[in-house]
Amino acid sequence: MSRLHLHLVSDSTGETLEMIAKAALAQFEDADIVRHFWPMVRSKQHLDRIVPELAANPGLVLFTLVNPDTRERLEDHCRQLSLPAVPAIDAVTEALEDQLGQEAHGRPGRQHLMDDAYFKRVDAIHYTIAHDDGIGSDNWEEADIVLAGVSRSSKTPTSIYLANRGYKTANIPLVIESPPPEILYRLKNPLVVGLTTAPERLVQIRRNRLLSLNENSETSYIDDERVREEVKFARRMFADNGWPVIDVTRRSIEETAAAVINLVGERDRREIPPRVGPKPI
Amino acid sequence: MSRLHLHLVSDSTGETLEMIAKAALAQFEDADIVRHFWPMVRSKQHLDRIVPELAANPGLVLFTLVNPDTRERLEDHCRQLSLPAVPAIDAVTEALEDQLGQEAHGRPGRQHLMDDAYFKRVDAIHYTIAHDDGIGSDNWEEADIVLAGVSRSSKTPTSIYLANRGYKTANIPLVIESPPPEILYRLKNPLVVGLTTAPERLVQIRRNRLLSLNENSETSYIDDERVREEVKFARRMFADNGWPVIDVTRRSIEETAAAVINLVGERDRREIPPRVGPKPI
Incomplete structure (x- = not known):
């Protein structure tokens, strides 16, 4: 298998x-x-400073240069070096x-x-950090999204x-012993979304977590029966409140987030008759 | 100015x-x-479910469908609707x-x-949240990057x-009255980067923050002279320790982050003679 050098040249963050x-x-x-x-x-x-690096590691050059001068110069250099350059x-555009x-x-x-x-977007980041893991429920009404789910459901x-x-996003862990704050059931603005996952998967993830924390005690946190009950408890809460549910078992974070954004879009389309696209970011 | 409907069709997160x-x-x-x-x-x-929506809001269709069947079907539909469709x-590819x-x-x-x-990447997110704002300095050695800067330097x-x-990233606010933990000066693994900004800009941002918190008292937090001293104090610390500095005054978060990643790349190229690309993400 031959090696390919891939040069990514951007006039912005890349x-x-x-x-x-x-x-x-x-x-x-592979x-x-x-x-x-x-x-x-x-x-x-x-640009001229990086040309020696292109020459030293010849390969494919991908670029997003919008300034015509810089762009032309890169294309000239690549032509001289016989490197393919793809805008x-x-x-x-x-x-x-x-x-x-x-x-x-x-x-x-x-x-x-x-x-x-x-x-x-910067506000959303600050808000989200300040409302992780059930913190700051007084301000949940300001959120766009509240994620609810058992421990380690990402x-x-x-x-x-x-x-x-x-999206300003708050999240709350669902624990059988300690019910969530009442406000969760009365939220008007944010979309509440339930995250669930297969109990077996959850036990596995949690077991790994305990291992990485050097704890190997058999607690109810990783007891099969107990975890199954926890997941059932969460699912029942989602159903009782009519919250949409996303099963994260085989989903990456990006895919779960895309599914959540889809749900927000669907709700907005239902609520605002002349439909608009999703929020620009 | 005419309105353009832009449809983004993806088989992944989009x-x-x-x-x-x-x-x-x-x-x-505009x-x-x-x-x-x-x-x-x-x-x-x-795909067939979204076609009526394309028909209802005709415009430009951009897509990233890799499955040839789905892709062909979208192209057929767009042809019938006379919509331009751009892969x-x-x-x-x-x-x-x-x-x-x-x-x-x-x-x-x-x-x-x-x-x-x-x-x-998921680990990096967990790490970063747990090491915001000076928290958890005991584990800073595990970080890839430690950002140091005055309050509100993003x-x-x-x-x-x-x-x-x-990138596992920790950050520490620099406050004249309370020196950072000693470990900051002895870090081996992470790259420490100083963030600085124009004092006038900082006063303005902080003033807005106090307004949004409904506090309008004139504190040293927004006193011009005082802020100038704070910024000077931080700059001196960066210089004394040989930490690279990024001025965030006119930079967006993405641009600041790109500059930090550049610094990490430069350090890695210096340290590892047979050069490798940046970490894949």
Whole structure:
């Protein structure tokens, strides 16, 4: 299997390019890829500094440079080095040019403008951190989403992920012995979503967690019968309150979050007759 | 200004597509865009359910469907509705096919495989939340990155952002009256990065924060002279310890995080002579 050097050249944070590369690479088996990451390339000088690195590790160059000068320069260099250079989002930019009847302008990093949407997202992150694990239930009404689920049903990382996409997210662990605060049953603004998972999977995850904490006592936390009861208790609560439920057993955090965002979209479409798209992020 | 309906159709979480759309749209002025988000479209049945919505809001269709059947069906539908349909990452996939000498397979969602990198990322999120705002300094040696900076220099959202990209990140507020734990000066594994910002900007942000908390007292927290001293104190600490510094004044969280990741990359390239790319995420 031969090795491929993959150079990601961006005039912004490079995040879009990284996600494109990841999504595209997922369609290939056992590729031996060495990634080289070149973000914030906004001048010819900066570009010229990385050219020796391209020459030293020849491979495929993917780029998202919007400034025509920098872009042309990279293409020239790649031509001289006989490296394939692919503009990663041109197909989409060109389709938008057609549809909008405008030419794309060449100013990089504009998607990181600190506009209202940006500050909303930063607020969502602060809110979410301050409302992890049942904390701050007094402010739950301000949340967009409240995730409820048994321990280790990935509430925290899913919340953080949703926060990054602009949703203020609180989460509450469901414990048989200690009922959630009453306000959970009376929330108007946030969508409450139940997270559940297969009891066997939960026992396994928790067992690993105890191992990593160097605790090997057999507690009810990992007792099969007990965990089954816990999951049943949570499911019944979801059903009694008409909360939508997502089974996270075979879902990654991103997939769970996408399912939650779908639910928010469905609710919004039901509630606001002239339908609008999801919140921009 | 005419309105454009933008349909994002994905067989996975749709996140890549959303970022591509955002990056491309940032190159246009004042576009009135209504986004319609269709993630997890993995069957003809699911696809057929959204076709009436495409027909009701005709516009541009961007897609990342890897399954050839679903993909062909979407393209057929769009042809019948006379809607332009753009495969958003095909240019990259095709370049990879050429380079790897393999055909892309049609299995969706593979980038969300729960592999080692995935669990590493989830760990990073848990770690980062547990080490926000100076908490848990005993475990700082386990971090990849420790961010130090005065209050409201965006340490927390930057940390969370880095966690999402797989970096265990701790952060510590620098306060003149209360020196940081001694361990900060002796860390071997993590890269310590100083965040700084213009004092005027800091006063403004803090003033807004107090307003939002309904506190309007004139405290030293927003006293110009005092804030200037605080920033100077932090800058001196960064210099004394040889920590790299990032000025966040005009940077978004994403840009600050990209700069931090750059610093980590530079350090790794210095330390590991046969250079490797950044960590895959």
